[in-house]
Amino acid sequence: MSANPQWDVSRALGVARLFHLVCGVRDACVTPFLTLYLRQLGLAAPWVGILMGTKHLIAAFWAPFCAFLAKSYQKRRVLLIASLLGSVGASLFMVLIPALDKDLEYHSCNRSSRVTTTVVPTGVTLAVNSIPIQESASKHSAGGAPSLLARRDPRMVEASGLRNGPGESDQEIFSDLYRYSVDSTEGARTMSQILHSVTSGVKANSLEDVFEAFNTTLTLLPEARELGTVANSSVAQGEAQALRFSSVGLRWTFILSLGFMVFWELLTAPLEQVADDSLYEYLDFVDATDRYRSLWIWRSLGMAAGVCGIAVLVEQLDCFLVTNGPPGVVHFYGYSLISTLALLVSITFPVPIYRRQEPSYKTVKALSLAGGDARLVLLALTVILIGAVVSTVQNFLFWHMMDHGSRELVMGFSIALGLLGEILLHPFKTALLKKLTRVGVIGLGLGCLAVQLLYYSFLWNWWSVLPVQILSAVSSGALWWAVGASIEDLASPGTERPLSTMFRSHFYGGGCSLGSFVGGFVAMHFGLAVLYQACCVLLLLWLALFLSVQLRLPQDRKINYSKLLTVEGGDTSDSEQGSERDWLVKAMREEHSDWKG
Secondary structure, eight states: OTTSGGGOHHHHHHHHHHHHHHHHHHHHHHGGGHHHHHHHHTOOHHHHHHHHHHHHHHHHHHHHHHHHHHHHTTOHHHHHHHHHHHHHHHHHHGGGSOOSSTTHHHHHHOTTEEEEEOOOSSSOOOOEEEEEHHHHHHTOOTTSHHHHHHHTOHHHHHHHSSOOOTTOOHHHHHHHHHHHHHHOHHHHHTHHHHHHHHHTTSOGGGHHHHHHHHHHHHHHOHHHHHHOOHHHHHHHHHHHHHHHHHHHHHHHHHHHHHHHHHHHHHHHTHHHHHHHHHHHHHHHHTTOGGGTTTTHHHHHHHHHHHHHHHHHHHHHHHHHHOSSSOTTHHHHHHHHHHHHHHHHHHTTOOOOOOOOOOOOOHHHHHHHHHHHOHHHHHHHHHHHHHHHHHHHHHHHHHHHHHHTTOOHHHHHHHHHHHHHHHHHHGGGHHHHHHHHHHHHHHHHHHHHHHHHHHHHTTOOSTTTTTGGGGGHIIIIIIHHHHHHHHHHHHSOTTOHHHHHHIIIIIIHHHHHHHHHHHHHHHHHHHOHHHHHHHHHHHHHHHHHHHHHHHHHSOOOOOOOGGGGGGOOOSSOOHHHHHHHHHHHHHHHHHHHHHHHO
Protein backbone atom coordinates (compact mmCIF):
# COMPACT_ATOMS: atom_id res chain seq x y z
CA MET A 1 0.00 0.00 0.00
CA SER A 2 2.80 2.43 0.80
CA ALA A 3 4.34 1.72 -2.63
CA ASN A 4 1.32 3.28 -4.30
CA PRO A 5 2.10 6.97 -4.98
CA GLN A 6 -1.43 7.87 -3.90
CA TRP A 7 -0.52 6.77 -0.36
CA ASP A 8 2.88 8.40 0.02
CA VAL A 9 2.42 9.44 3.65
CA SER A 10 5.68 11.36 4.03
CA ARG A 11 5.00 13.45 0.95
CA ALA A 12 1.37 14.00 1.98
CA LEU A 13 2.41 15.21 5.44
CA GLY A 14 5.01 17.55 3.93
CA VAL A 15 2.44 19.13 1.62
CA ALA A 16 -0.08 19.35 4.48
CA ARG A 17 2.44 21.12 6.75
CA LEU A 18 3.23 23.63 4.01
CA PHE A 19 -0.46 24.18 3.33
CA HIS A 20 -1.24 24.77 7.01
CA LEU A 21 1.72 27.14 7.30
CA VAL A 22 0.66 29.19 4.27
CA CYS A 23 -2.98 29.26 5.35
CA GLY A 24 -1.91 30.44 8.79
CA VAL A 25 -0.02 33.36 7.23
CA ARG A 26 -3.02 34.03 4.99
CA ASP A 27 -5.51 34.18 7.84
CA ALA A 28 -3.19 36.36 9.91
CA CYS A 29 -3.09 39.01 7.20
CA VAL A 30 -6.73 40.02 7.67
CA THR A 31 -8.66 38.15 10.35
CA PRO A 32 -7.17 39.79 13.49
CA PHE A 33 -7.28 43.28 11.94
CA LEU A 34 -10.66 43.12 10.21
CA THR A 35 -12.64 44.92 12.92
CA LEU A 36 -9.93 47.58 13.05
CA TYR A 37 -10.40 48.19 9.34
CA LEU A 38 -14.18 48.38 9.75
CA ARG A 39 -13.68 50.96 12.47
CA GLN A 40 -11.52 53.04 10.15
CA LEU A 41 -14.31 52.91 7.59
CA GLY A 42 -16.40 54.80 10.14
CA LEU A 43 -18.58 51.99 11.52
CA ALA A 44 -19.43 52.03 15.22
CA ALA A 45 -19.27 49.05 17.57
CA PRO A 46 -22.88 47.80 17.09
CA TRP A 47 -22.51 47.71 13.30
CA VAL A 48 -19.17 45.93 13.56
CA GLY A 49 -20.72 43.44 15.99
CA ILE A 50 -23.51 42.69 13.52
CA LEU A 51 -21.02 42.19 10.69
CA MET A 52 -18.78 39.86 12.72
CA GLY A 53 -21.77 37.98 14.15
CA THR A 54 -23.03 37.33 10.64
CA LYS A 55 -19.58 36.17 9.59
CA HIS A 56 -19.35 33.67 12.47
CA LEU A 57 -22.90 32.45 11.85
CA ILE A 58 -22.14 31.65 8.21
CA ALA A 59 -18.94 29.84 9.12
CA ALA A 60 -20.70 27.79 11.83
CA PHE A 61 -23.25 26.21 9.50
CA TRP A 62 -22.13 26.77 5.92
CA ALA A 63 -18.70 25.13 6.28
CA PRO A 64 -19.98 21.74 7.56
CA PHE A 65 -22.67 21.70 4.87
CA CYS A 66 -20.15 22.36 2.08
CA ALA A 67 -17.79 19.73 3.52
CA PHE A 68 -20.62 17.20 3.46
CA LEU A 69 -21.48 17.99 -0.17
CA ALA A 70 -17.83 17.92 -1.25
CA LYS A 71 -17.39 14.46 0.29
CA SER A 72 -20.66 13.11 -1.09
CA TYR A 73 -19.88 14.15 -4.66
CA GLN A 74 -16.10 13.63 -4.44
CA LYS A 75 -15.37 17.29 -5.26
CA ARG A 76 -13.04 18.15 -2.40
CA ARG A 77 -10.12 19.30 -4.52
CA VAL A 78 -12.46 21.34 -6.72
CA LEU A 79 -13.86 23.02 -3.61
CA LEU A 80 -10.39 23.73 -2.23
CA ILE A 81 -9.26 25.39 -5.45
CA ALA A 82 -12.54 27.27 -5.93
CA SER A 83 -12.49 28.55 -2.35
CA LEU A 84 -8.94 29.86 -2.61
CA LEU A 85 -9.45 31.32 -6.07
CA GLY A 86 -12.70 33.02 -5.07
CA SER A 87 -11.27 34.44 -1.86
CA VAL A 88 -8.50 36.16 -3.83
CA GLY A 89 -11.05 38.36 -5.58
CA ALA A 90 -13.68 38.56 -2.85
CA SER A 91 -11.24 39.98 -0.30
CA LEU A 92 -10.33 42.82 -2.66
CA PHE A 93 -13.96 43.94 -2.74
CA MET A 94 -13.48 45.21 0.81
CA VAL A 95 -11.00 47.77 -0.52
CA LEU A 96 -13.77 49.29 -2.66
CA ILE A 97 -15.97 50.21 0.31
CA PRO A 98 -15.88 54.02 0.73
CA ALA A 99 -14.97 55.44 4.11
CA LEU A 100 -17.22 58.01 5.75
CA ASP A 101 -14.30 60.46 5.77
CA LYS A 102 -13.31 60.95 2.14
CA ASP A 103 -9.98 62.55 3.11
CA LEU A 104 -9.01 59.75 5.48
CA GLU A 105 -6.15 58.37 3.43
CA TYR A 106 -4.72 61.85 2.82
CA HIS A 107 -4.74 62.80 6.48
CA SER A 108 -3.27 59.50 7.64
CA CYS A 109 -0.29 59.76 5.29
CA ASN A 110 0.27 63.56 5.27
CA ARG A 111 3.35 64.05 7.42
CA SER A 112 3.06 67.86 7.30
CA SER A 113 -0.12 67.81 9.35
CA ARG A 114 -0.90 67.00 12.91
CA VAL A 115 -3.00 63.88 12.62
CA THR A 116 -5.60 63.21 15.26
CA THR A 117 -7.07 59.74 14.90
CA THR A 118 -10.16 59.94 17.01
CA VAL A 119 -11.90 56.60 16.85
CA VAL A 120 -13.75 55.49 19.92
CA PRO A 121 -15.04 51.97 20.56
CA THR A 122 -18.20 52.73 22.52
CA GLY A 123 -20.38 53.42 19.51
CA VAL A 124 -18.66 56.77 18.99
CA THR A 125 -16.90 56.80 15.66
CA LEU A 126 -14.83 59.88 15.08
CA ALA A 127 -13.07 60.25 11.77
CA VAL A 128 -9.54 61.50 11.24
CA ASN A 129 -9.28 65.26 11.45
CA SER A 130 -6.18 67.11 10.33
CA ILE A 131 -5.26 70.65 11.33
CA PRO A 132 -2.09 72.17 9.87
CA ILE A 133 0.51 72.87 12.54
CA GLN A 134 1.12 76.44 11.42
CA GLU A 135 -2.57 77.25 11.39
CA SER A 136 -3.08 75.68 14.78
CA ALA A 137 -0.22 77.65 16.34
CA SER A 138 -0.95 81.06 14.84
CA LYS A 139 -4.66 81.45 14.14
CA HIS A 140 -6.58 79.55 16.79
CA SER A 141 -6.97 81.21 20.13
CA ALA A 142 -8.42 79.87 23.35
CA GLY A 143 -12.14 79.28 23.06
CA GLY A 144 -12.01 78.69 19.31
CA ALA A 145 -11.99 75.47 17.35
CA PRO A 146 -9.16 73.80 19.28
CA SER A 147 -11.08 74.12 22.53
CA LEU A 148 -14.12 72.58 20.90
CA LEU A 149 -12.06 69.71 19.59
CA ALA A 150 -10.50 69.26 23.00
CA ARG A 151 -13.93 68.83 24.54
CA ARG A 152 -14.39 65.87 22.24
CA ASP A 153 -11.00 64.32 22.93
CA PRO A 154 -11.34 60.57 22.25
CA ARG A 155 -10.20 59.55 25.71
CA MET A 156 -12.71 61.93 27.29
CA VAL A 157 -15.44 60.60 25.03
CA GLU A 158 -14.48 57.03 25.90
CA ALA A 159 -14.61 57.75 29.59
CA SER A 160 -17.91 59.59 29.62
CA GLY A 161 -19.69 58.94 26.33
CA LEU A 162 -20.88 62.06 24.55
CA ARG A 163 -21.26 64.20 27.64
CA ASN A 164 -20.82 67.94 27.75
CA GLY A 165 -18.22 69.71 29.76
CA PRO A 166 -18.96 70.98 33.28
CA GLY A 167 -21.90 73.38 33.18
CA GLU A 168 -22.05 73.16 29.39
CA SER A 169 -25.23 72.53 27.44
CA ASP A 170 -25.68 71.26 23.91
CA GLN A 171 -26.97 74.69 22.86
CA GLU A 172 -23.78 76.32 24.17
CA ILE A 173 -21.63 73.90 22.18
CA PHE A 174 -23.44 74.63 18.95
CA SER A 175 -23.47 78.35 19.80
CA ASP A 176 -19.67 78.24 19.99
CA LEU A 177 -19.57 76.35 16.73
CA TYR A 178 -21.73 78.95 15.05
CA ARG A 179 -19.73 81.88 16.48
CA TYR A 180 -16.53 80.35 15.18
CA SER A 181 -18.01 79.73 11.75
CA VAL A 182 -19.30 83.26 11.22
CA ASP A 183 -16.56 85.32 12.87
CA SER A 184 -14.27 85.03 9.86
CA THR A 185 -13.90 83.52 6.44
CA GLU A 186 -11.26 81.20 7.85
CA GLY A 187 -13.76 80.02 10.43
CA ALA A 188 -16.31 79.26 7.75
CA ARG A 189 -13.69 77.35 5.76
CA THR A 190 -12.84 75.08 8.70
CA MET A 191 -16.46 74.63 9.77
CA SER A 192 -16.53 71.23 8.07
CA GLN A 193 -13.72 69.93 10.28
CA ILE A 194 -15.37 71.11 13.48
CA LEU A 195 -18.81 69.82 12.57
CA HIS A 196 -17.40 66.46 11.57
CA SER A 197 -15.44 66.22 14.80
CA VAL A 198 -18.58 66.69 16.88
CA THR A 199 -21.19 64.94 14.79
CA SER A 200 -19.04 61.92 14.05
CA GLY A 201 -18.84 61.41 17.78
CA VAL A 202 -22.59 60.99 18.02
CA LYS A 203 -24.03 57.53 18.03
CA ALA A 204 -25.15 56.45 14.59
CA ASN A 205 -28.81 56.31 15.56
CA SER A 206 -28.84 59.93 16.80
CA LEU A 207 -27.25 61.70 13.86
CA GLU A 208 -30.52 63.30 12.85
CA ASP A 209 -30.86 64.71 16.37
CA VAL A 210 -27.55 66.52 15.91
CA PHE A 211 -28.74 67.99 12.63
CA GLU A 212 -31.97 69.21 14.18
CA ALA A 213 -30.15 70.67 17.16
CA PHE A 214 -27.77 72.56 14.91
CA ASN A 215 -30.61 73.90 12.79
CA THR A 216 -32.36 75.04 15.96
CA THR A 217 -29.21 76.88 17.00
CA LEU A 218 -29.03 78.61 13.63
CA THR A 219 -32.61 79.85 13.81
CA LEU A 220 -33.01 80.67 17.50
CA LEU A 221 -29.72 82.14 18.68
CA PRO A 222 -29.86 85.95 18.69
CA GLU A 223 -26.16 86.17 17.92
CA ALA A 224 -26.81 84.42 14.62
CA ARG A 225 -28.50 87.53 13.32
CA GLU A 226 -25.92 89.87 14.81
CA LEU A 227 -22.70 88.11 13.89
CA GLY A 228 -23.61 86.26 10.73
CA THR A 229 -22.95 87.58 7.30
CA VAL A 230 -24.81 86.24 4.29
CA ALA A 231 -21.77 84.47 2.88
CA ASN A 232 -20.65 82.85 6.10
CA SER A 233 -24.19 81.84 7.07
CA SER A 234 -24.61 80.16 3.70
CA VAL A 235 -21.41 78.20 4.23
CA ALA A 236 -22.49 77.15 7.72
CA GLN A 237 -25.94 76.09 6.53
CA GLY A 238 -24.36 74.15 3.69
CA GLU A 239 -22.20 72.26 6.16
CA ALA A 240 -25.24 71.53 8.29
CA GLN A 241 -27.06 70.26 5.22
CA ALA A 242 -24.16 67.87 4.63
CA LEU A 243 -25.00 66.13 7.91
CA ARG A 244 -28.03 64.60 6.25
CA PHE A 245 -25.80 62.85 3.77
CA SER A 246 -23.60 61.47 6.58
CA SER A 247 -26.36 59.14 7.76
CA VAL A 248 -26.95 57.99 4.20
CA GLY A 249 -23.23 57.33 3.78
CA LEU A 250 -23.18 55.35 7.01
CA ARG A 251 -26.00 53.13 5.80
CA TRP A 252 -24.31 52.51 2.46
CA THR A 253 -20.99 51.74 4.12
CA PHE A 254 -22.68 49.20 6.37
CA ILE A 255 -24.71 47.61 3.55
CA LEU A 256 -21.69 47.27 1.28
CA SER A 257 -19.59 45.86 4.11
CA LEU A 258 -22.29 43.33 4.94
CA GLY A 259 -22.73 42.24 1.34
CA PHE A 260 -19.03 41.86 0.61
CA MET A 261 -18.30 40.07 3.90
CA VAL A 262 -21.15 37.57 3.38
CA PHE A 263 -19.92 36.82 -0.15
CA TRP A 264 -16.34 36.51 1.06
CA GLU A 265 -17.23 34.22 3.96
CA LEU A 266 -19.34 31.95 1.76
CA LEU A 267 -16.26 31.35 -0.36
CA THR A 268 -13.72 31.08 2.45
CA ALA A 269 -15.51 29.23 5.26
CA PRO A 270 -15.43 25.67 3.82
CA LEU A 271 -11.68 25.67 3.15
CA GLU A 272 -10.33 24.63 6.55
CA GLN A 273 -12.85 21.89 7.29
CA VAL A 274 -12.64 20.35 3.81
CA ALA A 275 -8.83 20.28 4.01
CA ASP A 276 -8.87 18.78 7.51
CA ASP A 277 -11.41 16.09 6.59
CA SER A 278 -9.47 15.15 3.47
CA LEU A 279 -6.17 14.82 5.29
CA TYR A 280 -7.66 12.90 8.21
CA GLU A 281 -9.34 10.34 5.96
CA TYR A 282 -6.16 10.03 3.92
CA LEU A 283 -4.11 9.24 7.04
CA ASP A 284 -6.86 7.06 8.49
CA PHE A 285 -6.73 4.83 5.43
CA VAL A 286 -3.07 4.04 6.15
CA ASP A 287 -3.49 3.98 9.97
CA ALA A 288 -1.43 7.14 10.52
CA THR A 289 -3.97 9.42 12.22
CA ASP A 290 -1.63 9.90 15.17
CA ARG A 291 0.50 12.14 12.95
CA TYR A 292 -2.52 14.32 12.20
CA ARG A 293 -2.76 15.73 15.71
CA SER A 294 0.38 17.87 15.55
CA LEU A 295 -0.37 19.66 12.26
CA TRP A 296 -2.09 22.56 14.03
CA ILE A 297 1.36 23.71 15.16
CA TRP A 298 2.24 24.67 11.59
CA ARG A 299 -0.86 26.84 11.25
CA SER A 300 -0.06 28.54 14.55
CA LEU A 301 3.51 29.19 13.42
CA GLY A 302 2.20 30.67 10.19
CA MET A 303 -0.20 32.93 12.06
CA ALA A 304 2.48 34.08 14.51
CA ALA A 305 4.82 35.00 11.66
CA GLY A 306 2.10 36.44 9.44
CA VAL A 307 0.47 38.67 12.04
CA CYS A 308 3.78 40.39 12.79
CA GLY A 309 4.95 40.47 9.18
CA ILE A 310 1.79 42.06 7.81
CA ALA A 311 1.88 44.69 10.57
CA VAL A 312 5.39 45.69 9.50
CA LEU A 313 4.34 45.84 5.84
CA VAL A 314 1.32 47.99 6.67
CA GLU A 315 3.46 50.56 8.44
CA GLN A 316 5.97 50.64 5.57
CA LEU A 317 3.76 50.38 2.49
CA ASP A 318 0.30 51.62 3.40
CA CYS A 319 0.87 55.24 2.42
CA PHE A 320 2.48 54.23 -0.89
CA LEU A 321 -0.26 51.81 -1.97
CA VAL A 322 -3.33 53.64 -0.72
CA THR A 323 -5.06 55.53 -3.52
CA ASN A 324 -8.65 55.44 -2.35
CA GLY A 325 -10.00 54.25 0.97
CA PRO A 326 -8.90 54.11 4.60
CA PRO A 327 -5.57 52.86 5.90
CA GLY A 328 -5.17 49.11 6.09
CA VAL A 329 -5.76 48.04 2.49
CA VAL A 330 -2.33 46.35 2.54
CA HIS A 331 -3.93 43.66 4.72
CA PHE A 332 -6.20 42.66 1.85
CA TYR A 333 -3.47 42.85 -0.77
CA GLY A 334 -1.31 40.57 1.37
CA TYR A 335 -4.24 38.20 1.91
CA SER A 336 -4.82 37.90 -1.84
CA LEU A 337 -1.14 37.33 -2.53
CA ILE A 338 -0.80 34.56 0.07
CA SER A 339 -4.09 33.01 -1.11
CA THR A 340 -2.53 32.68 -4.56
CA LEU A 341 0.41 30.84 -3.02
CA ALA A 342 -1.95 28.56 -1.08
CA LEU A 343 -3.79 27.89 -4.34
CA LEU A 344 -0.61 26.49 -5.86
CA VAL A 345 -0.03 24.25 -2.83
CA SER A 346 -3.63 22.98 -2.88
CA ILE A 347 -3.06 21.38 -6.28
CA THR A 348 -0.91 18.70 -4.61
CA PHE A 349 -2.83 18.55 -1.31
CA PRO A 350 -3.62 14.92 -0.32
CA VAL A 351 -7.22 14.05 -1.12
CA PRO A 352 -8.28 10.38 -0.79
CA ILE A 353 -9.99 8.70 -3.72
CA TYR A 354 -12.49 6.03 -2.85
CA ARG A 355 -15.74 4.60 -4.08
CA ARG A 356 -18.88 6.41 -3.09
CA GLN A 357 -20.42 4.95 0.05
CA GLU A 358 -23.87 5.07 1.53
CA PRO A 359 -24.37 7.86 4.08
CA SER A 360 -23.75 6.73 7.65
CA TYR A 361 -25.64 9.57 9.34
CA LYS A 362 -22.85 9.99 11.85
CA THR A 363 -23.71 13.66 12.32
CA VAL A 364 -27.26 12.75 13.33
CA LYS A 365 -25.88 10.17 15.75
CA ALA A 366 -23.49 12.76 17.20
CA LEU A 367 -26.32 15.24 17.67
CA SER A 368 -28.45 12.61 19.37
CA LEU A 369 -25.55 11.69 21.62
CA ALA A 370 -24.88 15.32 22.56
CA GLY A 371 -28.50 15.85 23.53
CA GLY A 372 -28.77 12.67 25.57
CA ASP A 373 -25.67 12.96 27.76
CA ALA A 374 -25.76 15.50 30.58
CA ARG A 375 -21.98 15.82 30.55
CA LEU A 376 -21.95 16.66 26.84
CA VAL A 377 -24.78 19.16 27.33
CA LEU A 378 -22.79 20.89 30.07
CA LEU A 379 -19.69 20.85 27.88
CA ALA A 380 -21.65 22.28 24.93
CA LEU A 381 -22.96 25.16 27.04
CA THR A 382 -19.41 25.83 28.22
CA VAL A 383 -18.12 25.94 24.65
CA ILE A 384 -20.91 28.34 23.63
CA LEU A 385 -20.00 30.64 26.51
CA ILE A 386 -16.30 30.45 25.58
CA GLY A 387 -17.15 31.47 22.02
CA ALA A 388 -19.29 34.39 23.16
CA VAL A 389 -16.58 35.72 25.49
CA VAL A 390 -13.66 35.15 23.11
CA SER A 391 -15.51 37.01 20.34
CA THR A 392 -15.44 40.21 22.42
CA VAL A 393 -11.66 39.92 22.58
CA GLN A 394 -11.30 39.15 18.89
CA ASN A 395 -13.60 41.99 17.87
CA PHE A 396 -12.67 44.85 20.18
CA LEU A 397 -9.36 44.28 21.94
CA PHE A 398 -7.45 46.02 19.16
CA TRP A 399 -9.85 48.97 19.45
CA HIS A 400 -9.01 49.16 23.14
CA MET A 401 -5.28 48.97 22.41
CA MET A 402 -5.52 51.66 19.73
CA ASP A 403 -7.21 53.98 22.20
CA HIS A 404 -4.15 53.57 24.41
CA GLY A 405 -1.67 54.33 21.64
CA SER A 406 -0.74 50.83 20.43
CA ARG A 407 0.45 50.38 16.87
CA GLU A 408 -0.47 47.43 14.68
CA LEU A 409 2.93 45.85 15.25
CA VAL A 410 2.26 45.72 19.00
CA MET A 411 -1.19 44.26 18.31
CA GLY A 412 0.31 41.58 16.09
CA PHE A 413 3.00 40.78 18.62
CA SER A 414 0.36 40.31 21.32
CA ILE A 415 -1.29 37.59 19.22
CA ALA A 416 2.06 35.98 18.40
CA LEU A 417 2.87 35.72 22.12
CA GLY A 418 -0.29 33.73 22.78
CA LEU A 419 0.28 31.40 19.82
CA LEU A 420 3.90 30.73 20.75
CA GLY A 421 2.83 30.06 24.33
CA GLU A 422 0.45 27.34 23.11
CA ILE A 423 3.20 25.73 21.04
CA LEU A 424 5.65 25.74 23.96
CA LEU A 425 3.06 24.25 26.32
CA HIS A 426 2.07 21.47 23.92
CA PRO A 427 4.83 18.99 24.94
CA PHE A 428 3.31 19.01 28.45
CA LYS A 429 -0.24 18.35 27.21
CA THR A 430 -0.45 14.71 28.30
CA ALA A 431 1.10 15.34 31.71
CA LEU A 432 -1.16 18.34 32.30
CA LEU A 433 -4.34 16.44 31.48
CA LYS A 434 -3.24 13.48 33.59
CA LYS A 435 -2.21 15.57 36.58
CA LEU A 436 -5.16 17.96 36.71
CA THR A 437 -7.79 15.82 34.92
CA ARG A 438 -9.87 17.14 32.06
CA VAL A 439 -12.35 18.93 34.32
CA GLY A 440 -9.51 20.57 36.23
CA VAL A 441 -7.86 21.85 33.04
CA ILE A 442 -11.18 23.23 31.78
CA GLY A 443 -11.63 25.03 35.09
CA LEU A 444 -8.07 26.36 34.95
CA GLY A 445 -8.58 27.56 31.38
CA LEU A 446 -11.80 29.37 32.26
CA GLY A 447 -10.10 30.99 35.24
CA CYS A 448 -7.15 32.20 33.15
CA LEU A 449 -9.53 33.59 30.54
CA ALA A 450 -11.41 35.48 33.27
CA VAL A 451 -8.12 36.95 34.55
CA GLN A 452 -7.22 38.09 31.03
CA LEU A 453 -10.57 39.81 30.56
CA LEU A 454 -10.26 41.61 33.88
CA TYR A 455 -6.74 42.70 32.96
CA TYR A 456 -7.91 44.02 29.58
CA SER A 457 -10.37 46.33 31.30
CA PHE A 458 -7.50 48.10 33.10
CA LEU A 459 -5.03 48.71 30.26
CA TRP A 460 -3.00 51.86 30.88
CA ASN A 461 -0.59 52.26 27.95
CA TRP A 462 0.42 50.86 24.55
CA TRP A 463 2.43 47.85 25.82
CA SER A 464 0.41 46.90 28.90
CA VAL A 465 -1.49 44.12 27.11
CA LEU A 466 1.65 42.08 26.39
CA PRO A 467 2.41 40.51 29.82
CA VAL A 468 -1.01 38.87 30.19
CA GLN A 469 -0.97 37.32 26.71
CA ILE A 470 1.15 34.41 27.92
CA LEU A 471 -1.96 33.15 29.73
CA SER A 472 -3.44 32.38 26.30
CA ALA A 473 -1.38 29.18 26.38
CA VAL A 474 -3.80 27.92 29.04
CA SER A 475 -6.99 29.89 28.28
CA SER A 476 -6.88 28.90 24.61
CA GLY A 477 -4.51 25.96 24.15
CA ALA A 478 -4.93 23.81 27.27
CA LEU A 479 -8.63 24.62 27.51
CA TRP A 480 -9.32 23.22 24.04
CA TRP A 481 -7.10 20.20 24.66
CA ALA A 482 -9.26 19.33 27.65
CA VAL A 483 -12.46 19.90 25.69
CA GLY A 484 -11.21 17.67 22.88
CA ALA A 485 -10.15 14.93 25.31
CA SER A 486 -13.58 15.07 26.99
CA ILE A 487 -15.33 14.75 23.63
CA GLU A 488 -13.23 11.72 22.66
CA ASP A 489 -13.92 10.06 26.00
CA LEU A 490 -17.68 10.64 25.90
CA ALA A 491 -18.23 9.89 22.22
CA SER A 492 -19.56 6.54 21.05
CA PRO A 493 -17.63 4.55 18.42
CA GLY A 494 -17.52 6.33 15.07
CA THR A 495 -18.87 9.66 16.32
CA GLU A 496 -15.64 11.21 17.63
CA ARG A 497 -14.95 13.42 14.60
CA PRO A 498 -18.56 14.45 13.88
CA LEU A 499 -19.01 15.33 17.54
CA SER A 500 -15.76 17.29 17.61
CA THR A 501 -16.77 19.14 14.44
CA MET A 502 -20.14 19.95 15.97
CA PHE A 503 -18.50 21.47 19.05
CA ARG A 504 -15.93 23.44 17.05
CA SER A 505 -18.25 24.68 14.32
CA HIS A 506 -21.82 24.82 15.57
CA PHE A 507 -21.44 25.43 19.29
CA TYR A 508 -18.28 27.53 19.35
CA GLY A 509 -19.16 29.38 16.13
CA GLY A 510 -22.69 30.02 17.36
CA GLY A 511 -21.30 31.38 20.63
CA CYS A 512 -18.96 33.70 18.72
CA SER A 513 -21.90 34.95 16.67
CA LEU A 514 -24.04 35.59 19.76
CA GLY A 515 -21.16 37.32 21.55
CA SER A 516 -20.51 39.58 18.56
CA PHE A 517 -24.14 40.67 18.28
CA VAL A 518 -24.46 41.44 22.00
CA GLY A 519 -20.92 42.73 22.57
CA GLY A 520 -21.20 45.56 20.06
CA PHE A 521 -24.23 47.07 21.76
CA VAL A 522 -22.77 46.62 25.24
CA ALA A 523 -19.59 48.34 24.09
CA MET A 524 -21.59 51.25 22.70
CA HIS A 525 -23.68 51.84 25.81
CA PHE A 526 -21.21 51.00 28.59
CA GLY A 527 -17.70 50.98 27.11
CA LEU A 528 -15.14 48.27 26.53
CA ALA A 529 -13.86 48.24 30.10
CA VAL A 530 -17.34 47.39 31.40
CA LEU A 531 -17.78 44.81 28.64
CA TYR A 532 -14.65 42.92 29.66
CA GLN A 533 -15.47 43.17 33.35
CA ALA A 534 -18.96 41.80 32.70
CA CYS A 535 -17.50 38.90 30.71
CA CYS A 536 -15.08 38.20 33.55
CA VAL A 537 -17.89 38.03 36.11
CA LEU A 538 -19.96 35.84 33.78
CA LEU A 539 -17.08 33.40 33.34
CA LEU A 540 -16.42 33.15 37.07
CA LEU A 541 -20.10 32.48 37.78
CA TRP A 542 -20.20 29.81 35.11
CA LEU A 543 -16.98 28.28 36.43
CA ALA A 544 -18.55 27.86 39.86
CA LEU A 545 -21.70 26.37 38.32
CA PHE A 546 -19.70 24.10 36.02
CA LEU A 547 -17.63 22.61 38.83
CA SER A 548 -20.61 22.16 41.15
CA VAL A 549 -22.70 20.42 38.48
CA GLN A 550 -19.77 18.31 37.30
CA LEU A 551 -19.32 16.86 40.78
CA ARG A 552 -22.95 15.71 40.82
CA LEU A 553 -22.89 14.01 37.42
CA PRO A 554 -22.12 10.27 37.11
CA GLN A 555 -18.41 9.79 36.55
CA ASP A 556 -18.55 6.43 34.71
CA ARG A 557 -16.98 7.01 31.34
CA LYS A 558 -18.18 5.27 28.22
CA ILE A 559 -15.90 2.62 26.78
CA ASN A 560 -14.40 3.62 23.47
CA TYR A 561 -13.99 0.40 21.52
CA SER A 562 -11.56 1.96 19.08
CA LYS A 563 -9.06 2.21 21.95
CA LEU A 564 -9.09 -1.56 22.29
CA LEU A 565 -7.51 -1.84 18.84
CA THR A 566 -4.41 -0.06 20.10
CA VAL A 567 -3.83 -2.61 22.87
CA GLU A 568 -1.02 -4.93 21.88
CA GLY A 569 -1.02 -8.42 23.36
CA GLY A 570 2.76 -8.84 23.31
CA ASP A 571 4.19 -8.95 26.84
CA THR A 572 0.99 -8.60 28.79
CA SER A 573 0.81 -10.44 32.10
CA ASP A 574 -2.05 -12.75 33.05
CA SER A 575 -3.45 -10.25 35.53
CA GLU A 576 -3.39 -7.51 32.90
CA GLN A 577 -5.08 -9.81 30.38
CA GLY A 578 -7.73 -10.61 32.93
CA SER A 579 -8.22 -6.92 33.57
CA GLU A 580 -8.61 -6.27 29.85
CA ARG A 581 -11.14 -9.12 29.55
CA ASP A 582 -13.12 -7.77 32.51
CA TRP A 583 -13.11 -4.32 30.89
CA LEU A 584 -14.32 -5.76 27.61
CA VAL A 585 -17.06 -7.79 29.30
CA LYS A 586 -18.20 -4.70 31.17
CA ALA A 587 -18.28 -2.70 27.96
CA MET A 588 -20.29 -5.38 26.16
CA ARG A 589 -22.81 -5.55 29.00
CA GLU A 590 -23.23 -1.77 29.02
CA GLU A 591 -23.68 -1.73 25.27
CA HIS A 592 -26.22 -4.58 25.49
CA SER A 593 -28.19 -2.72 28.13
CA ASP A 594 -28.16 0.41 25.98
CA TRP A 595 -29.56 -1.50 23.02
CA LYS A 596 -32.32 -3.00 25.18
CA GLY A 597 -33.19 0.46 26.46
